[in-house]
Amino acid sequence: MPAPTTPPDQTLSERYADLIGAAGVADPAGHATGGDPALIRLVAALDLALQARPAPPEVYAALSRPLHEGINTMDTPPSANTTARVPGTLSRRDALKAGAASMTFLLRLGNIGPELAAELSHLAQEQARQGPMTGARLVGILQTERARWNALLAQVGLDRMEEPGVEGEWSLKELIAHLTWYERAVVAGARQVMSTGTFSRPQSGLHALEMDERNARIAAQSRARPVGDVLAEAEQVFSQLVAAIAASPEDLLNDPKRMGLPDDVVPWMLVANNAYAHYREHEQSIRAWLARQGEV
């Protein structure tokens, strides 16, 4: 735990002078002596019942990169896990260390939360070290992450994929259809750029809807479909995605201008955001659902 950085030891009366009044003075030992005893008693109980609890180690581990020097002045929790990464894959939590570059723009893209934006920012920083992203390298990442995702699906099993409550009310089948829709959009975008040399975001159909409404429609459309169909479509679209990325020239993956993006948002980040980073966004809900069913 980090050490407090300002004077920590105040009496109850000092901490809550605004609530228990000036009469609630403390004796030399710090015990409240005056004021309304019933109120002081309640405040004391609330003070204890609602006191802040330590954040888990991963929270402390996060942001250690942008705050490197500052964090180093703190005591790191002994169980903090700051590494444990498989080469070629990305730890979501670890990636959160990356900071906020490009985040504002990415947030505007719709299907992204700040944590994913930070992860993509981290990827961008890795790129600076490893050189431009190549189709082969991105395909490798996509396939590694896809195998991880498929292993999670296998843990659920076909017979449970229509049970509701995995992600909110959605079943896993509806969630898979949701993910597939966004991957298909990336495939369409990649094909558009490669065939026309330009990219414009679709403005019609489901694309024209607000994200929540769009997601609800996608889920509703998948509800009556057999699980097998949804899974087959997911695999087909993923294969198309891999093929499109493998065929993408390096400048298309790395040059923001090709897709009209700001200079610090490279196109492959959009691919990652709508593919494996999107899996990861929902993975914890699946694991929580499994845990609720007695599986870890």
Place this chain on the structure above:
Amino acid sequence: MPRERNPRAIGPADVSSSDTRDDDEAALIQAARRDPAAFGPLYARYVDRIYTYLRTRTGPARADDAADLTQQVFVRALDALPRYELRAGVSVAAWLFRIARNAATDWQRRQRPALRIVPWEAVPEELHPPAPETADGDMLRRDEIAQAHRLLAALDAQTREVLILRFTAQLTLAEIGAVIGVSEDAARKRITRTLHALKERYHAGADDTP
């Protein structure tokens, strides 16, 4: 009568010296604009309180979400540093908790309706602190803490949040007002009204316990 517990290990209240704290934190913000490492002390000061507040907003089985949201709060804060302005009543604490509150609200909007309201009873036990030993070895009775939780459970979410901002986040009344968008006076009235309504029930309930 509950006795004082041991000094807090977690971020300070320091209500009586909020001006000094504000100056100190404003200086850290200024420094962090030039070097993000200067944000470290602020991170250390607020991370536990932000996390605990977010746990009360996300509820059970969502500890990972609370952890992620906590990280998001600080990522967003770093991103917003260039736009941060220290104004009267909008301290760094209020600014951070406002970001946290918005993050929690965004998170809740993304949940299915049934998950949007977290019943207080569902807040995990790990957030219910054990009764610690006080300096003279006495124990604050667990049933008194449990009674406090029962009272909290009976409150509506908005009223409970104000208490959490005061007792968990250790915000001043002005800061609470800034976070929830009301005046300091309105925040004061809201809290004092709630406390006075609770104290008789607390007294009666505590006396009823064996």
